[in-house]
Amino acid sequence: MAKILLAEDDINLGILLTDYLEAKGYRVVHLSDGKQALETFRTETFDLCLLDIMLPEIDGINLARKIRKIEKEIPFIFLTAKSLEKDKLEGFSAGADDYITKPFSMEELLYRIEAILRRTRSYTDEEPEEYKLGSFTFYPLTQVLESDEGPKKLTTKESELLRLLCKNKNEVLERNYALRTIWVDDNYFNARSMDVYITKLRKYLKGDPSISILNVHGKGYRLLCQ
Amino acid sequence: MAKILLAEDDINLGILLTDYLEAKGYRVVHLSDGKQALETFRTETFDLCLLDIMLPEIDGINLARKIRKIEKEIPFIFLTAKSLEKDKLEGFSAGADDYITKPFSMEELLYRIEAILRRTRSYTDEEPEEYKLGSFTFYPLTQVLESDEGPKKLTTKESELLRLLCKNKNEVLERNYALRTIWVDDNYFNARSMDVYITKLRKYLKGDPSISILNVHGKGYRLLCQ
DNA sequence: AAAACAAAGTTAAATTAAGTTAAAAAGCTC
DNA sequence: GAGCTTTTTAACTTAATTTAACTTTGTTTT
Numbered sequence: 327m328a329k330i331l332l333a334e335d336d337i338n339l340g341i342l343l344t345d346y347l348e349a350k351g352y353r354v355v356h357l358s359d360g361k362q363a364l365e366t367f368r369t370e371t372f373d374l375c376l377l378d379i380m381l382p383e384i385d386g387i388n389l390a391r392k393i394r395k396i397e398k399e400i401p402f403i404f405l406t407a408k409s410l411e412k413d414k415l416e417g418f419s420a421g422a423d424d425y426i427t428k429p430f431s432m433e434e435l436l437y438r439i440e441a442i443l444r445r446t447r448s449y450t451d452e453e454p455e456e457y458k459l460g461s462f463t464f465y466p467l468t469q470v471l472e473s474d475e476g477p478k479k480l481t482t483k484e485s486e487l488l489r490l491l492c493k494n495k496n497e498v499l500e501r502n503y504a505l506r507t508i509w510v511d512d513n514y515f516n517a518r519s520m521d522v523y524i525t526k527l528r529k530y531l532k533g534d535p536s537i538s539i540l541n542v543h544g545k546g547y548r549l550l551c552q
Numbered sequence: 553m554a555k556i557l558l559a560e561d562d563i564n565l566g567i568l569l570t571d572y573l574e575a576k577g578y579r580v581v582h583l584s585d586g587k588q589a590l591e592t593f594r595t596e597t598f599d600l601c602l603l604d605i606m607l608p609e610i611d612g613i614n615l616a617r618k619i620r621k622i623e624k625e626i627p628f629i630f631l632t633a634k635s636l637e638k639d640k641l642e643g644f645s646a647g648a649d650d651y652i653t654k655p656f657s658m659e660e661l662l663y664r665i666e667a668i669l670r671r672t673r674s675y676t677d678e679e680p681e682e683y684k685l686g687s688f689t690f691y692p693l694t695q696v697l698e699s700d701e702g703p704k705k706l707t708t709k710e711s712e713l714l715r716l717l718c719k720n721k722n723e724v725l726e727r728n729y730a731l732r733t734i735w736v737d738d739n740y741f742n743a744r745s746m747d748v749y750i751t752k753l754r755k756y757l758k759g760d761p762s763i764s765i766l767n768v769h770g771k772g773y774r775l776l777c778q
Numbered sequence: 779a780a781a782a783c784a785a786a787g788t789t790a791a792a793t794t795a796a797g798t799t800a801a802a803a804a805g806c807t808c
Numbered sequence: 809g810a811g812c813t814t815t816t817t818a819a820c821t822t823a824a825t826t827t828a829a830c831t832t833t834g835t836t837t838t
Contacts (some may be wrong), residue, residue: 388577391666392553467722468776469766481824482768517786519826525788540788543834707814727795745816747796754797767796769824 328373333363347473360384440507458535491549558587586610686760717775728755
């Protein structure tokens with residue numbers, strides 16, 4: 327299971343988070359200042375960093391920059407008490423993968439952690455070069471969907487959605503899972519946006535009647551194919 | 553972390569800058585006149601100089617010229633209260649890497665410092681001699697892109713952009729990161745300029761269909777190659 | 779089973795991002 | 809400072825994504 331570096335100076339919150347995440351099966355190393363966190367990062371390997379923005383010694387954003395220099399691919403989630411836009415911008419420029427404003431629910435945080443680990447793993451884990459879908463072949467890396475008619479270049483969003491459907495071929499891909507993975511945030515508007523993309527994918531795939539994207543009401547979608 | 557020489561005679565601003573940059577993890581040595589700054593530069597080593605143009609004893613521009621004689625490669629950023637064009641011109645002729653007009657935000661300054669350090673460091677870090685891109689070979693140091701057709705000399709901007717793409721081969725190179733690294737400032741016009749360079753690079757690389765520069769809408773570019 | 783509600787589907791418009799090409803401006807070199 | 813290259817600006821085009829408005833389908837309530 328994933329190993330998480332938690333840098334949080336509020337001791338109570340830190341312990342709470344550690345206990346919760348450990349209960350969910352993660353390994354958590356909790357440090358209460360930026361300097362210690364950096365030292366720890368140098369000597370151990372982690373899958374994800376959970377950094378408070380306001381930290382003694384080295385603040386979260388600079389800590390992230392330093393960590394990024396050591397390991398380019400590691401994902402960050404920033405925690406912050408203030409919902410200041412400025413922080414948010416700075417955070418993203420330091421390479422934040424996500425951002426959560428205090429107070430937040432443990433469950434919300436867990437969702438985001440899982441979404442990020444899924445995203446980062448999915449590309450580092452061996453990604454299939456191609457998916458066979460009836461008379462179609464989908465190449466997720468190049469974002470191309472090939473049919474008898476010839477190749478069709480997909481947009482990023484189309485391709486990511488089709489990729490998730492393929493990974494869960496013949497099983498239910500949950501709406502929220504997809505939204506969190508592709509759109510990060512599963513709000514109303516992103517959900518509408520996803521509807522539009524489902525329509526587009528159905529249109530692209532309608533050449534072969536053995537392939538279809540079924541809706542499972544209230545749950546998600548099932549990509550059906552032999 | 554980088555060590556910065558700050559020459560600023562406005563004591564309040566000097567202290568403010570020193571505190572801010574130290575909080576961001578830099579080591580800062582603050583001097584309030586040109587003579588002291590030069591003396592200090594002779595006895596210690598720095599990674600970057602932040603010089604006010606108006607300084608007692610030796611003004612910022614002449615200070616820069618003297619410092620350049622001691623260390624040829626050191627980057628400068630000039631600070632000035634007046635937005636006088638004349639100053640700007642003189643500053644650049646003295647070898648300024650960047651220029652910031654008071655009043656400026658601390659964040660703005662930080663961005664520029666980071667962009668410059670990235671640029672100057674990236675060349676001292678071990679840079680690959682060549683990148684293999686399908687049937688192309690790109691030599692970042694000599695700025696040459698070689699294909700079956702023969703070698704093509706790239707311009708500085710073309711080469712730097714291709715270099716960043718290569719460094720992030722098969723992953724997303726973020727637009728803003730590239731803009732800040734190559735163009736220093738990620739404003740609208742520089743972004744348009746970068747578009748132009750992407751078009752140029754695509755044209756140069758179109759000889760090999762296995763190589764392509766994919767756009768990831770709202771994020772950046774992905775240099776795709778086997 | 780009709781009404782009420784919620785979820786999903788469709789289509790088009792609006793918005794924002796990116797692509798292309800040419801011309802203008804800025805930098806060099808001799 | 810003429811003649812070159814490089815870079816930026818401009819004008820315009822195309823494309824990706826989101827929003828909106830409206831329709832259909834499924835589920836629950838009474």
